[in-house]
Amino acid sequence: MKLTILGCYSATPRTFTNPTSQVLEIQNHLFLIDCGEGTQVQLRKYKVKFSRINHIFISHLHGDHFFGLPGLISTFRLLGREKELHIYGPKGIKEAITLFLKLGDSWTNYPLIFHELESKESELIWEDSKVSVRTIPLEHRVYTNGFLFNEKEAPRTLDAEAAHRYGVDRSQFNNIKKGADGVTKNGEVISNKKLTHDPPEPKSYAFCSDTVYNETVVPLVKDVDALYHESTFLESEEHLCDRTKHSTAKQAAQIAKLAHVKKLILGHYSTRYKSIELFKEEAQGVFSNVELADDGKVFDL
Amino acid sequence: MKLTILGCYSATPRTFTNPTSQVLEIQNHLFLIDCGEGTQVQLRKYKVKFSRINHIFISHLHGDHFFGLPGLISTFRLLGREKELHIYGPKGIKEAITLFLKLGDSWTNYPLIFHELESKESELIWEDSKVSVRTIPLEHRVYTNGFLFNEKEAPRTLDAEAAHRYGVDRSQFNNIKKGADGVTKNGEVISNKKLTHDPPEPKSYAFCSDTVYNETVVPLVKDVDALYHESTFLESEEHLCDRTKHSTAKQAAQIAKLAHVKKLILGHYSTRYKSIELFKEEAQGVFSNVELADDGKVFDL
Known part of the structure; x- marks a missing residue:
């Protein structure tokens, strides 16, 4: 299981910091998670094969998590894609993307299949014989889901x-x-x-962004091998969390600790801080195995 | 009058080539022309002050000319903009942008004013005491306008x-x-x-992209100081022009020659060619004063 961070900074894209997008390679699948503006350029930069992406999971419809999607879908068309592309995201995503493509008379020549989400309970949204994907309902300013990727136990x-x-x-x-x-x-x-x-131990990865501190996710991410949890702020800005529905690094670590995850990966940093090392230091006060996401970083899980 | 090219390559954004966007500085106005994906990052890279942009002109609704617009509008909001922002573009642009912003519950806190275009005749779309902006109807696969920026003659x-x-x-x-x-x-x-x-000679700039070879633009761009004309292809690919509604470098030069413009600037290059110098060489067979747009290049006109 390999996780490539394409972008992990909050809000607007800048010259050296990209909005949220990551690629999870698991059992020969390449799952794209979120798609901020510029994601297609990041995919090229880190040499991810476009043709291997068949499933895109969008957490919520804030721009820094999905404004790269119309461009990516258009590029798939220009590259001559014929295979189905499945997009999982909040209700409304189909209408928006469809409108954008139709305005330019640029409808795709490959099957583009939307799976709109609206449940407030965790649900199974995709599976094959080796992997399942479930939603993790999060609490943000708009309807938001994290995603839990589980390998299934292989036969003996x-x-x-x-x-x-x-x-x-x-x-x-x-x-x-x-x-x-x-x-x-x-x-x-x-x-x-x-x-x-014995079959190899099945691995699991949970993506939780964006969300306010919310202990209801704990049972859903229990014991996962890696939890990516947003940490927009440090504790010094905790007063901003309630209004913006974001978390601090310390709160991310508290969720990791309560859920006994094996590794916590922090991301979705506000660019107001001098160094992202500060997020790691703060989280390690609560939970020891913390790593920092950064654009272009690859985690072998 | 200063023209900054933010992006001038056709189709999908890549690591080192950006889709169409440019900034024209004229009589203390900063006009943004087209807004492909990644434009806001290019604006930062070339240190264009976001707060000085009050008018955005969108030629047509193909992704490589407007997919950067929702992100830029959102960033203006995050930067605390309060001033009006005027957007000129084909009918449909308002609905699309509005839907994208509403989905994320991210409506702007500044007045966002759309001026939707649908005329097939050239029309005056903006003016003040010093500058006027007119459309240049172009012939492309979808409804498209170029834009003509004219300084007015100053008083003696x-x-x-x-x-x-x-x-x-x-x-x-x-x-x-x-x-x-x-x-x-x-x-x-x-x-x-x-x-x-005598007042200084008023300057003029015409932006023509995307378009097939079309002599009806000649009288509209007659004698301009600089004509930016798309040259997606070289003559060797002229057979693609009719279907795609694009031009060759040679055709761009023919328009420049017929209109007696002072300078021709080429752009919107297909990335299939080894060097953009080939476009200049081809055009100079027909018209001598040719310059090549390139991302980040600044023209003092």
Whole structure:
């Protein structure tokens, strides 16, 4: 599982800081999460193959999270895309994007499929045999969802060496792969677990931006391998959180601690501060395994 | 009159090439012409003061000419703008921008005034005492206008030294400033022209992008000091012009020659070519005073 940060600064794009967008590579899928202005340029800069993106998840309809979407969709068309593109985002996104494209008589020549979200409960929005994606309802100034990406547990794989050691013959291998126990020549039952390898531990990633401090997300992100949680402010500006519905680095760390996540990744920084290291220092007062997102940074999870 | 090119490449934004946007500084106004994705970042990069922009002219509603507009409008709000912002562009632009902002509950706190264009004839769309702006109807795949910026002739200014020389006394100065002739002590009439300075020659700039080769623009851009004319292709790709409604460098030069403009500035280059110098070479076969737009380039006109 690999996370590439394309942009992780709040509000307006600037020469060296980009608004929110990131790419999660998981089980051969490339999921694009949020799409602030300039995302397509960031995708080129960090050499993400456009053709591998089939699913785009938009947290909410503030400009710094979706104003790059019309341009990206248009570019897919110019690149000759034919595959379906699925877009998950708040109700209203379809009308807005459709209007923008129609004005320029630039409707796509590939299937563009919108999945509009309006539930206030966490819901399963996509899955295949290996991965599931659920929403994480967040509390912001407008309707907002985070997203939880879970690998599913892979099937156990045959341990031929163990089978040989226990004296379980090859004729049983297909059944063992399907979960059956083995039987030796002497009639002794060997449990399936002893004849198969443990699958790799499934990984999980939770994206939570933008949101005010909100403990209702804790059970949803419990034990995840990595939690990206917004930290627009430091504690010194905590008084701004209630009005703007953003969090401080310390609050992000409190959520990480309560949810026992393995790693906390901070982002969505206000550009008012001299150094993003200040966010890490503040969060580490509460939770030790903190990393800082930054534009172009890659996390191997 | 100063023209700053923020972006002048066709189609999608890339790491080092930006879609169309330019700033014309004329008689203390800063006019923004077109606003492709990333324009606000280019404005910062080239240190254009956001607060000096009060008028934005959008040629047409293809993404590479207006997808930067919602972000720029939002940034004006974040910067605390209170002044009116006037936007001139094809019918439909108001609905699209309004929808994008309303979705994010981000309506502006400053007056945002749309002037929607739908005439197929050239029309005066803005003027003050020193400058006028007219549309230049262009022929593209969607409704498109170029824009003609004309300085108005300034009033003649008193030449006090000449008045003294002719023996015209001070009591007549106010009338002379208003256009009256002078009279000497001996009753001799001195023409106003002899008692005043010629005003500086008024300058003019025409922006024509995007368009197929179209001689109906010639009378509209006649004798301008600088004509920016799109040259998406070289002559080797002229066969693409009819379908895409774009021009070659040679065709741009033909328009410049027919209109006797003083300078031709090329832009809106397809990125398929190795060097933009090829556009200049091709155009100079027809018209000598050719310059190449490039991102970040400034023309003092």
